[in-house]
Amino acid sequence: MLPPRHAPTASLALAALGAALLAGCSHLGLRPAALPDGARADVAVLETTDIHSNILGYDYYKLKADPTLGYERTVTLIRQARREFPNTFLFDDGDTIQGSVLADYQALAKPVGCDQELAIYRAMDAVGYDGGTAGNHEFNYGLGFLSQVTGTPMNVDGGLRKRCDGPHFPLVLSNVYSARDGQPIFKPWTVVTKTIEAYTPDGSRIEVPLKVGIIGFTPPPILDWDKQKLEGKVTVSGVVEAARKYLPQLEAEHPDLVVAILHGGLDTHPYTNRMENGGWYLAGVPGIDALLLGHSHTEFPGPHYAGMQDVDAKRGFVRGVPAVMGGFFGKDLGLIKLALVRRDGRWVVDKADSHGEVRPICRPAARGKAPDCVAPDPAIAPLVARVHEAAIAYVNTPIGDTTVRLSSYFADEGNMTALAPINAAQADYVRRELPKTHPELAGVPVLSAAAAFRTGFGGPDDYTDVAPGPLTLRNAADLYFYPNTLAAVKTDGAGVKAWLEQSARRFNRIDPAKAAPQELINPHYVGYNFDQIQGGIAYTIDLTRPAGERITSLTYHGKPVTPDQPFIVATNNYRANGGGHFPGLDGNSIVLASPDGAREILARWIGHKQHLGPGDLEPTSWHFAPLQTRGPVVFEGAAGKQAVAAAAGLTGIRQLADHGDGTATYAIDLSP
Template sequence: MSPRRLPLTILAASLLAGCASHAVKPNPLLQDGARANVAILETTDIHANVLSYDYYKLKPDDSLGYERTATLVRRARAEFPNTFLFDSGDTIQGSVLADYQALVKPVGCDQELAIYKAMDTLGYDGGTAGNHEFNYGLGFLSQVTGTPMNVDGGHANQCAGPHFPLVLSNVDSARNGQPIFKPWAVVTKTIEAYTQDGSKVSVPLKVGIIGFTPPPIMQWDKQNLAGKVTVSGVVEAAQKYLPELEAQHPDLIVAILHGGLDTAPYTPQMENGGWYLAGMKGIDVLLLGHSHTEFPGPHYAGMKDVDARLGFVRNVPAVMGGFFGKDLGVIQLVLNRQNGRWVVDLDNTHSEVRPICPQKNQCVPVDPEIAPLVQQAHEAAIAYVNTPIGNSTLRLSSYFSDEGNMTALAAVNAAQADYVRSELPRLHPELRDVPVLSAAAAFRSGFGGPDDYTDVAPGPLTLRSAADLYFYPNTLAAVKIDGAGLKAWLEQSAERFHSIDPSKADAQELINDHVPGFNFDQIQGGIHYVIDVSKPVGQRITSLTYHGKRVTPNQSFIVVTNNYRASGGGNFPGLDGKNIVLSAPDGTREILAKWLEQHRTIGAKDLEPTSWKFARLKTHGPVVFKGASDKQALAHEAGLDDIQQLKDHGDGTATYAIDFSH
C-alpha cells in the first residue's frame, strides 16, 4: 500500500516505529518530585530585518526589526529564571541590508553578517537554516555561517560566523553523503530547580537540538543546489538522527523546523512537516517557522490534534514566532522530576507569541546595543539604494494588485520580456517565432501590514525603486508551454480568490489568504483573460485570447518567470524545471534596474495595460477585501472605479467593497 493512501493514524504509527524514548542518566542532586520552569524562546523568519527601518521608503518602521525583538528577549529573561533561545531560520536573506552584504559588497571571510552580530549580543543557544539561507549559494552560506562544507562551491576555510551552533539534519553533500551542517547538538545550561520540599538547587539541563529545512529547496534553489547536495524528508531525517541524539542522554529534545503545519498525507517532499515531526517519539518541543504566521493562533484553529490556543501539536508544546522581527515565540515549560528524569507537565505548559507592537503605535523600545553594531553597513546600504537609474511619469504600485492594478507588475513584465526576446533567439534560434509572455506577482501585497506594499512615486528612480518593484533576489528563467498549460497556470493563480456566491446577502471575502500574493501570477504579452470568481476552482478562466484570438490548447508560448516558479516553486501544473529554455545568469532585479536605466523615463507607452479583468457579476450582498486605508483615490487613478472604501479600522487598514456588475 502506498504511504500516501494510508489513514493518518496508521501512517503516524508507521513513522514512529523504531524511535525509542531517550534515556537520561540519573542526577544525584534531584529526587522525584522536583520541579523546574524553563522558557524556550524562539525567533524565526527575521529575514535580516535588523533595524526598524524601511529601506524602500527610507524611513523608520517601528512595526518590525530585530532590535525590538531583542527587547522582548531581554524582558523574557528577566521574567523567567531559566531560558533557552533558538532561531528557526530564514535569517540571512530578505532585506536590502542582506542583499548589500551578499551581492553588492560581499562580506569578507573575517567579517560577520550584520544580523549575526545582532543575534550574538543576546547569546543564542542554537538555530537552523531556512530555505532562504540557500538563496545566495552554498559558498556564501558556508562562509557566513562559519561552516566549512565539502560541497562543490563550498568554502573550505573557517570564516566568521554566528557564535551559536547551527544544526540541519536533512541536507547532505553530494560528494560524500554527509550533512553539510551538524545534524544535531547538545546544549547544557545550569538552571534553577526546586526540590519537593521547596529548596532551590542549581542543576545542569541538557537540551538536544535537531534542525530541518523544507525539502523543496531542491526545486526553489535548483541553480544553487542541483548536483551539489541531496535533501531528505523531515521524518526520514528524524528517524536517522534522533537515535544518535538520544544516545547523548539529553533531558529534552527540541526540534527546530523551518516549516509549518500540514495534515495532508505525508511525503518526503512535504514543505510543512511539523505535524508529522510532532508525532515522532522522543521530540519534546517543536519550534516552527517558514509560514509567516503565528502559532498558537487562529490560523490553525480546527486543525486535527492541534491546540491553537495553548500551543500544542499532537500533545507536543510548539510555537511559531511570526516574521521580520515582529514577534517573539515563548514556550513556558513546566518540568516535573519523575522516575529519575525530567518530564514535561503538559497541564501547566503553554505557548504564546509576544508582539513587539501589542497595539498600533505602541511598540516596545529598541535595544540600544543593536544599532551601533550595524550602523556602517546600514548607512552603506542606504547609499547604495539611492543610486539614480532613471525617471517615471507613473506611480508604480501594488496597492489593489489583487483587484487589477498592474502598474508595478507591468514594469517587471516589460523588463523580463525584453530580456528574453533579446537573448532567446541567440540561444534557441528555433524558438525565434514563439510568442513571449511574462509572468509577475506582487511580492508585497499587504500580508505584513498596511505598509507592506510596493509604491514607487512618479519622479526620479533609484536602485531602491527596483528593489521595491522586485523584492527577492531571484534569477530570470523562461519556460516553453502550450495553451493548455497557460490556462492551467492562470487557473492556479486564480485560486487567490474565494468562490463568490452571487445569491448570498452577507458580505463575502474576495481574497483567500491561504494562497499568498506571490503565487498570484499575472501574465502579460498580448494575452487577455477573464476571471469568473463565481466559478469553481479550476474553471475560472472563462476567456483567454492572444491578440484577440482564442488561445488553443496546442498553441506554443514562452513564458518568462523566475527560477523559483520555473523549477516548481508553488507547485504550479507543468512547472517542474523540465521545460526551462533559458536560465539567465542575471538577477531579475538587476535586469529590471538595467531596463529602467536604458529607458531613462518610463511612461504609459512603455507598459502594457492590465491583461485581465473580473467577469461581470451581480451579487446580492457586498464582496469585500482588506487593504491599506485611504487609498480609494489611487484605485480610481488605476481605473478601478468599482472599488469603494467601506470602513477605516484605525490601524492603517480598511475594508473595501468591489462591484463586479459593471
C-alpha cells in the first residue's frame, strides 16, 4: 500500500523544493540526485486499440445511435481512470483511421486536405495522448494518405515529403521500412517524459520525472494484405527482430520504463518473422516492462487466453510481463496498473502489486434490459459534428432498390442473400475486365467467393440486414464492410475444393451419437474467413467428417468438378494475397489486381441493375449433408429472427432460448 496522498504540510514543502531542484537539474541537463531505495509510485498505462474510427456511438448502416460502442464513451473511462490514478500515460495501439463510414468518407468520398486533421485524431487530441503506433488497417488507404493524415513525411513511393496536419502525439513503428533507403517510415521509438507523484520510504510525497520509452510494431503480413499498395515501396521485418534491433538504441536513452505497443495478439505456435500475432514472443525479449496488444478484437486479460502457456489470463501477464488488450470499436479501455518501487537506483515493476485489466463501456445487460453503458464524453461529438452529418448524407445516396431481404443473420447456416449480390458483382466485373489483360483466359469459368463480414461477433446488432425497398450507398457499405480491392486468382478444381475445405473449418465436427447439445460454430474460426463460392458451383458440407475432408458432391453446372478443371475465382486482395491462410492463395496466382474497391464495384453493379429481385441473385450454392443426431446441434444468434430464417428457406431452424440481451440460442435440424 502507498502512504496517504495527503502528506503533512512540512513534507509537501520539502517535496516542492525537491521537485524544483529536480526540474532545475533536468533543465540544465544534469542528472537529479538519486531517489532513495524503497520509494514507490503507482502508474496507470491506459490503452485504446482498434477504434476503427468509431468516434461516436452511432451505427451508420442502421442510421441510429448505438450506445454499446464509440470512442466518445471510451473517453469517459479515460477521464475516470485519470481521476483514479494521478500518474497516467495514454497510448493508442492502432487500427485507428479506418473501419467506419465516417473514415471512408474522409479517405475516399471527400478526402481531407493537408491542412485538415482527421476527425479521429481531432477527437484523440482533445483527450491528450502520449503516443501510439500503426495497425495493419492504417495501410488500407495507401502510403500517401497515411503519410498525410499522420503528419509524417515519408521517403517512399507515393509518400509525402511535406508535413501535414496530423495527431498531436508521436506515432512509433519499428518494423516497416522504406524500400528506397531502408529506414523506418515512422520513428521506431521515442521517449516520453512526464512528472509523476511518488512517495519516499518515510511517506513524503515528491514529484519526479518519469521517462517512458515506447516502441511500436505492426503485423508483418501487411505486405500480403495490402500488397497492391505496399509492394516495392516498403519492407517489413518480424516484431522480435525489430525489437532486438531498436531496443538497444532506446535503452541507451536510459528510460525508466519501456512500453512495447504491438498491434498484434498472442500466438504460441513456432515463431516466424511473418507471424501475425507475435505478442507472446515479443514479451520474451529482455527490456520490455509492459506490453500493449491489439488486432485480435478480443480482451486480454480474459477467458479467451485461459490455459495459454506462461500466460496469466486473469491478472494480465504474458511471460511475466504486464499486458493488456482493450477490445475494439471503442467498447473498452485497457489499463495496466504498474506498481513501481525504487531499487538499486532505478525503478522496477513490483509484479505482485501490478496487473492488467479491461474496462468495458457497458456492463452486461440484465435479462430484458438495455445495456448499462457509461455516458459519452460531451466534448467529443461537437468536434466531429460536421463530418458526421456529411458522412450520413453520403451514405444516403440512392443507388437502386430490392424486393429481397439481404440478411446475414443465418449466413453460417445457408442464407446467402447478403452474399449473392457481392458474388454477382465481383464475377461480372472479372468477366468484363480480365480479357482486357488476359485474353487467353476469356473462356475460363469465373466463380466468386465472399464471406459475411457481420455475423454477430460484435453483439446482437452486428449483422447485415437490408430490408426490401430503396438501396443506398449505406446498404452497399453494410453488405461489404471492409474497403478491400477486388482481385481474381487462377486455380483449378483441386484448388477450389481446398478453398472450400478451409472455409468449412468454420464448423465443429458433429458426432451423430452424442445426446448432449453440440455447438455448430467453431469459435476459433472467424466468420470473415468462411468464404462461400457461387457462379454455377454446388457443394455439400459433411459435418461428421474431420476438417479438410468435408466437401462432398462438388459440381459445376451439375457435373462433377475434376481436380484439373480450370477456374478463375473473384475475391478480394486480402484473401488473394494470403489472408486467412487458404491453400494456394499467396499472391502468386493473381491474374487480376483491380484498383477498384469491392464495395464500389458492388455499388456500381446495383446502380446498373437498379432493381434486385429473386431472379437477379443466385440461390445458395451449398448445404449441409443430411444428418440425424441424437442431441441438438445449436448456435448463437440475434434473438427473435426465426421468421427471417424461415423466409430464406431455412425451415429447420428454431429458437431455443432468448438470453434477454438481444441474443438467443438456436437449434438447426440437419436430418434428411
